[in-house]
Amino acid sequence: MAPTHVTLYNASFEPLGRVSFKHAVKMLFREVAVVHEQLGDRMIGPHQWPKAVRLVRYIKTHWMYRPAGYSRAGVLRRDRHRCGYCGSQAKTIDHIVPQSRGGGWTWQNTVAACSDCNGKKGNRTPAEAGMRLRETPYQPTRAQLAVLPG
Ligand SMILES: [Zn+2]
Structure with missing residues (x-):
């Protein structure tokens, strides 16, 4: 079975985080990366199954440390799919300041939430609903999102 994640190394051999197995294989076929560490003897076309891949060309790591573009999937990932x-397990996104009251789709105003909490909170702020956020939502860097699962 394919692993879910593959470690990504820079051309300079520094680890950059993780990518999905599928993404790693795409990088091999696009010839932007080579197998850094193989996984068993299986092959995908001309490539060994990667446990780790290494970029062919050095990339400045700075881009990884730039803020990640906003996405709902990114919010779930940042919050590790936890409400x-x-x-508990979260599949929905809650607007801390509700959209109806001007709260936007931003990293700071959205958190992963289970449907129970989302329903209970409804159209209120956490303070109004008597609910407390476990962590203050933050804007992650690409690197932070890259190392988080799923
Ligand atoms: Zn919840």
């Missing part, structure tokens, strides 16, 4: 209020 920002109760910590």
Whole structure:
């Protein structure tokens, strides 16, 4: 079975985080990366199954440390698919300041939430609903999102 994640190394051999197995294989076929560490004897076309891949060309790591572009999937990933209020598994996104009250789709105003908490909070702020955020939402860097699963 394919691993879910593959470690990504820079051409300078510094680890850059993780990418999905699928993404790593694409990088091999696009010839932007080579197998750094192989996984068993299996092959995908001309390539060994990667446990780690290494970029062919050095990239300045700075881009990894730039803020990640906003996405709902990114919010779930940043919050490790855990509800920002109760910590159980989260599949929905809650607007801390509700959209109806001007709260936007931003990293700071959205958290992963389970449907129970999302429903309970409704159209209120956490303070109004008597709910407390477990962590203050932050704007992650690309590197932070890259090393988080899923
Ligand atoms: Zn919850």
